[in-house]
Amino acid sequence: MSQLTTNYLTPTGREEAWRFTPLKKLSGIHDLEVPVSDRISLSAKSDLPKGVTLSTSSSSDHPPAYVASDIVTNRVRKEVKNVTVLAIENNLELAEPIFLKRKCGPTPEVSRSIIQVGINSRATVILENNGVGKLGEEIEILLSAGSSLNFISLQEWDLSSVYVAQHHAIIGKDAQFNSYVVSIGGSTIRMSPTVEYTGTGASAEMYGVYFATDEQHLEHRIHVNHSVPNTKSRVNYKGALAGKGAHTVWIGDVYINKGAEGTDTYELNRNLLLTDGARADSVPNLEIETGEIVGAGHASTTGRFDDEQLFYLQSRGIPAEMARKLVIRGFFAEIINKLKNEDIEERLMARIELELSRVGE
Amino acid sequence: MSVLEIKNLQVSVITEAGNKEILRGVDLTVKSGETHAIMGPNGSGKSTLAYSIAGHPKYLITGGSVTLDGNDVLEMSVDERAKAGLFLAMQYPVEVPGVSVSNFLRTAVTAIRGEAPKVRTWVGEVKEAMASLNIDTAFSERNVNEGFSGGEKKRHEILQMELLRPKIAILDETDSGLDVDALRIVSEGVNRVKANSDLGVMLITHYTRILRYIKPDFVHVFANGKIVEEGGPELADKLEEQGYAAYITA
Numbered sequence: 001m002s003q004l005t006t007n008y009l010t011p012t013g014r015e016e017a018w019r020f021t022p023l024k025k026l027s028g029i030h031d032l033e034v035p036v037s038d039r040i041s042l043s044a045k046s047d048l049p050k051g052v053t054l055s056t057s058s059s060s061d062h063p064p065a066y067v068a069s070d071i072v073t074n075r076v077r078k079e080v081k082n083v084t085v086l087a088i089e090n091n092l093e094l095a096e097p098i099f100l101k102r103k104c105g106p107t108p109e110v111s112r113s114i115i116q117v118g119i120n121s122r123a124t125v126i127l128e129n130n131g132v133g134k135l136g137e138e139i140e141i142l143l144s145a146g147s148s149l150n151f152i153s154l155q156e157w158d159l160s161s162v163y164v165a166q167h168h169a170i171i172g173k174d175a176q177f178n179s180y181v182v183s184i185g186g187s188t189i190r191m192s193p194t195v196e197y198t199g200t201g202a203s204a205e206m207y208g209v210y211f212a213t214d215e216q217h218l219e220h221r222i223h224v225n226h227s228v229p230n231t232k233s234r235v236n237y238k239g240a241l242a243g244k245g246a247h248t249v250w251i252g253d254v255y256i257n258k259g260a261e262g263t264d265t266y267e268l269n270r271n272l273l274l275t276d277g278a279r280a281d282s283v284p285n286l287e288i289e290t291g292e293i294v295g296a297g298h299a300s301t302t303g304r305f306d307d308e309q310l311f312y313l314q315s316r317g318i319p320a321e322m323a324r325k326l327v328i329r330g331f332f333a334e335i336i337n338k339l340k341n342e343d344i345e346e347r348l349m350a351r352i353e354l355e356l357s358r359v360g361e
Numbered sequence: 362m363s364v365l366e367i368k369n370l371q372v373s374v375i376t377e378a379g380n381k382e383i384l385r386g387v388d389l390t391v392k393s394g395e396t397h398a399i400m401g402p403n404g405s406g407k408s409t410l411a412y413s414i415a416g417h418p419k420y421l422i423t424g425g426s427v428t429l430d431g432n433d434v435l436e437m438s439v440d441e442r443a444k445a446g447l448f449l450a451m452q453y454p455v456e457v458p459g460v461s462v463s464n465f466l467r468t469a470v471t472a473i474r475g476e477a478p479k480v481r482t483w484v485g486e487v488k489e490a491m492a493s494l495n496i497d498t499a500f501s502e503r504n505v506n507e508g509f510s511g512g513e514k515k516r517h518e519i520l521q522m523e524l525l526r527p528k529i530a531i532l533d534e535t536d537s538g539l540d541v542d543a544l545r546i547v548s549e550g551v552n553r554v555k556a557n558s559d560l561g562v563m564l565i566t567h568y569t570r571i572l573r574y575i576k577p578d579f580v581h582v583f584a585n586g587k588i589v590e591e592g593g594p595e596l597a598d599k600l601e602e603q604g605y606a607a608y609i610t611a
Contacts, residue, residue, distance in 0.1 A: 272459065303458050307418060312455035312505075314439035315415050315448075316469035316521060326468055330504075331459030 011071055018071075020249040020281055022217050025188040027108050027162045029136040030072055037109040038080045041135065045099035045128070051089040052098060052123075056082045062114055065140055065170055070192060073166045076138045080112040086125065090118035090144070097124035097152075097341070104133025104161075114140045117147040117175075124150040126344070130185065132158045137165040143175040145199060150178045152339060156351060157185035159216070166192040171231075173199025180339060181208040181237075183218045184351050194223040197231040200262075208237035209335045209348075211328070212246040212278070213355045219249035222267070226260040235267035238335055240328055240352075241278035243359040250300075252284040256293060264294035271302040272331050274324055275359065325353055363430050363446060363528035363561060365391045365414075371424035372406075372413045380421055383409040385586035387425070389563075391529055396555070396562040398572060398597060401583030402605040407565045408452060410583075411533040415449040416442050429529065444473055446528030450518040450535050456506040462517070463487070463501035466524060473525050490523045494550050511538035519550040529561040530554075536571035548574030569601045584608040 028034025271280035313323035
């Protein structure tokens with residue numbers, strides 16, 4: 001793995017990491033020549049519970065906790081003067097989720113945030129990305145020993161929005177990180193949910209759902225770095241596509257380094273093409289440097305909702321539009337139901353069905 | 362009392378190499394309570410008849426008419442035909458990824474009946490129908506036809522027929538690929554629906570085996586895209602002895 005930390009250059013599209021991304025649609029977030037604002041775009045949706053704070057402070061007080069190879073992440077680090085810090089103190093058990101909302105401006109901007117989960121604390125953080133925006137972002141998620149975090153990021157952007165983000169979790173000893181990524185809105189989304197482990201017994205479950213329609217580009221680049229003994233990862237992303245020019249990219253990179261004996265990992269990506277003219281790229285990648293592991297596997301499938309399936313459902317009285325909805329609901333239910341929030345689940349399915357009904361318009 | 366009336370039906374199959382004529386003028390009337398066996402050699406057009414009545418998009422109607430109780434079936438969309446009371450049990454039921462059997466059945470029944478079935482009675486209704494077809498209740502959570510064995514697919518077709526309560530059902534080679542036990546279970550299912558609902562049945566088959574379980578009132582011999590001989594149950598006995606050779610012209 002190459003580590004590009006200094007002298008980074010604007011990508012041209014020929015780089016392996018950028019070959020799928022439509023650079024022209026990024027509004028210059030990746031382009032060092034295009035100026036970006038560093039306004040604070042993240043805030044709490046309601047009062048925070050006791051023991052939780054959201055503040056901003058100078059980025060010089062918060063040097064990056066890991067080496068980033070992504071060009072946009074490095075740009076964010078360079079441009080952002082003030083970072084947003086969500087801190088959850090030690091030994092806190094939060095029953096209710098913490099909601100963070102996003103408010104972007106009309107011009108390209110960057111944002112850097114840090115989420116700190118204290119020792120043995122348990123919390124759910126829900127990040128709601130919506131509205132109009134052109135945002136490059138890094139979120140650093142630090143899970144202290146024995147902690148547990150459900151981190152849900154919902155991309156319900158306006159259909160004109162651009163979002164390039166790296167959400168990097170550093171998982172401490174015996175900590176549990178559960179990531180849920182839902183991407184529906186936005187013109188172009190390129191998200192890199194990445195994790196690394198700093199202590200044994202650490203575990204990550206990473207789930208994702210994406211639905212792309214006409215001319216939408218939704219890219220998810222998962223990276224799991226097993227470098228200490230006895231850690232676990234599970235990745236399961238499901239995507240559906242409908243309409244001309246709908247494009248999704250899923251990259252699943254899992255590395256099991258020399259010192260990572262006892263690693264247990266499995267990653268899965270399933271794509272469902274609902275109409276012609278859509279394209280799903282899926283690239284699972286597993287690199288193993290030690291044989292002393294519990295298990296390592298990956299699978300990727302891309303299926304098609306075809307005329308025969310449509311005929312079968314219709315022949316049972318189900319109208320064509322409802323048949324597509326049925327298929328899509330069933331397909332996504334496995335992951336959407338894991339959010340365990342009925343309001344959000346219904347809202348997401350309604351948005352998916354609305355976009356489905358507009359395909360080809 | 363329902364009547365499915367097929368008059369001088371002519372159908373071509375749409376292929377990349379052009380359209381090919383399959384049905385060459387089929388006349389057939391099926392009424393409630395009647396069972397019609399459509400028998401014929403492979404390639405005679407029996408399945409084309411079934412699929413064109415159901416409205417499969419790969420068939421082109423070039424002439425004739427199909428009506429159900431006087432309503433023009435050929436003008437209806439596929440789902441409208443099902444709502445009007447037609448049911449096709451398919452020879453090769455299609456796998457539908459992501460849709461569980463329970464969700465599928467509930468959605469179909471809601472569409473056909475025009476309202477969602479009441480949760481309390483619905484669960485019992487499905488359980489009972491599944492039990493009588495020897496279908497494990499764990500089936501409900503599986504995706505439609507995905508990974509089903511041949512026999513499971515056919516029983517699942519009859520389960521749908523039982524729950525959707527059609528007026529006229531077309532069973533396309535429902536007996537194919539079934540062992541004796543599965544054939545008996547499936548046949549009993551058809552007979553039970555007939556007994557309970559005055560269902561009219563068009564039973565398409567190559568073999569006489571299923572007719573030991575489902576007794577036809579009429580037997581039609583199908584060859585080269587049309588009906589070439591008609592009679593009562595005794596005609597099936599004759600076919601059992603003599604085969605289709607007499608009907609196949611070079």
